[in-house]
């Protein structure tokens with residue numbers, strides 16, 4: 341079993357081999373500054389009370405307030421949330437935004453809750469943790485299975501308890517409730533900007549084929565955006581399995597089929613595949629956009645893609661990373677590839693604090709400019725140090741964290 345936090349530490353250790361950093365910096369980053377575990381009571385529709393385990397890990401705030409999403413998932417546990425919080429510290433540093441790293445979660449299968457139970461759980465998470473949150477302290481956002489509606493409930497609960505009406509404590513809110521234009525597609529779109537910046541260096545042609553694992557907020561938008569830009573999405577999947585069509589899928593058709601039927605089973609004209617098979621398809625670009633530990637030592641040698649764009653957090657284990665690097669397959673790492681979400685979340689936080697509302701064009705132009713610049717930085721550093729893009733991104737993040745700590 342791959343422990344995501346151990347994987348994160350091994351990525352960190354690899355970066356210190358590419359460039360030396362003070363021991364105190366590395367030791368400080370190896371442990372979160374604070375971890376909070378809470379038990380959240382929910383009165384179920386049948387009258388019983390259930391208790392759900394909730395978390396907030398505040399990994400590091402030397403560069404700004406803790407920032408990171410909240411995950412509702414049956415497999416969410418403290419090791420996973422700790423790893424995700426660590427990656428947020430590195431991500432905000434690579435993106436060059438003045439935020440730190442944090443992450444939250446609840447061990448729950450939200451599909452098994454009624455809307456009322458889900459709202460109680462969301463508000464309960466805030467009731468248990470609100471004293472540790474705030475615009476200058478810790479600013480959560482959505483992650484797997486948490487939606488703009490959930491952010492609205494959480495923000496509303498925070499406002500009631502704290503009296504702070506700025507709405508700057510939660511990002512990823514609905515637009516009519518203080519959210520930012522462009523936040524919902526931001527992670528997928530940001531991934532596309534990063535890809536488009538580096539594709540020539542990576543030897544990818546216009547119109548190349550793409551397989552996308554996961555079709556939630558991130559994977560769903562990525563599939564649409566790649567298609568709109570002339571790429572051919574040949575495979576998509578959700579937690580139950582996927583479909584493959586060599587001549588290309590229409591992501592919007594796939595989404596509406598799933599909405600109607602609950603899964604991709606029986607999708608006309610496409611071959612049914614498993615998530616494991618999707619990863620090994622003969623495509624140009626592989627986009628993991630679901631969960632951690634998908635490309636491992638078991639399947640890395642079978643990956644046929646020419647480029648991996650990590651839109652999920654932690655989809656590639658350190659052993660798989662080595663194997664892909666050895667085979668000359670660039671992996672655009674999560675902390676760069678999916679940074680678009682936290683960047684636009686930070687724009688949302690800035691707008692809430694200044695009581696402003698920026699246009700979609702303003703938001704997207706700022707996002708693109710920032711990601712294009714940071715993508716070039718990472719590629720250049722990888723070339724200079726002759727290391728993987730991940731190790732280069734870590735080196736850049738560590739330099740910025742070191743400067744802030746000093």
Ligand code: NAD
Pocket residue numbers: 482483484485486527553554555556557558559577578579580615629630631632651652653678679681682
């Ligand atoms: P989501 O809940 O909207 O969607 C998750 C998707 O993954 C769903 O389609 C689900 O069916 C699928 N899935 C779940 N388990 C799977 C499995 N075992 N195999 C294949 N597919 C599976 O979540 P999201 O917000 O799209 O997040 C996806 C990934 O992107 C996560 O790793 C998350 O941490 C990362 N991420 C999200 C954001 C964001 O802004 N939402 C930002 C950065 C990174």
